[in-house]
Amino acid sequence: MPKTVKLNWEFVFREFEKRGYILTTPAYKNAFHPLFYICQKHPQVVQYIVYNSLQRGCGCWYCGLEKKGLARRLQLDQVIKATEENGMIYEGLINPDETLHSKSYVRYRCPKHPDVYQQMRYNNIQQKFGCPFCYEGEAQGHEVSQQRPR
Numbered sequence: 793m794p795k796t797v798k799l800n801w802e803f804v805f806r807e808f809e810k811r812g813y814i815l816t817t818p819a820y821k822n823a824f825h826p827l828f829y830i831c832q833k834h835p836q837v838v839q840y841i842v843y844n845s846l847q848r849g850c851g852c853w854y855c856g857l858e859k860k861g862l863a864r865r866l867q868l869d870q871v872i873k874a875t876e877e878n879g880m881i882y883e884g885l886i887n888p889d890e891t892l893h894s895k896s897y898v899r900y901r902c903p904k905h906p907d908v909y910q911q912m913r914y915n916n917i918q919q920k921f922g923c924p925f926c927y928e929g930e931a932q933g934h935e936v937s938q939q940r941p942r
């Protein structure tokens with residue numbers, strides 16, 4: 793008897809089970825045949841996937857959204873950390889609903905100029921750009937001391 797490596801339904805069922813899904817399609821044909829399943833975290837909706845995609849790491853759409861939400865929270869943590877490392881007080885994003893990227897505007901305040909709400913692109917914060925008022929003060933002071941009398 794030749795041993796077949798062909799996937800059987802039980803094997804596929806267990807593969808779904810490992811990911812927290814319940815396979816509801818009662819037969820397995822091939823890796824490109826849609827299989828219906830229920831995600832145990834989102835049992836209100838029946839979804840389908842081909843086994844090939846499941847193997848590639850695809851799965852429940854809602855779990856994917858939650859992962860994206862988590863990724864966004866992690867990103868936000870980084871923005872807050874970068875702002876605070878710059879010595880600024882993080883006040884939020886200018887467009888809180890936009891997808892975070894390096895050109896997103898961050899709202900912050902300088903502890904030395906707390907009356908002014910300022911904003912800066914995230915990539916500038918990462919480059920350690922500081923408060924323009926502090927910078928101006930320093931620059932002016934510097935220029936004055938270097939200025940030659942006319």
Ligand SMILES: [Zn+2]
Pocket residue numbers: 831832833834852853854855856
């Ligand atoms: Zn899910």
Ligand SMILES: [Zn+2]
Pocket residue numbers: 902903904905923924925926927
């Ligand atoms: Zn300042």
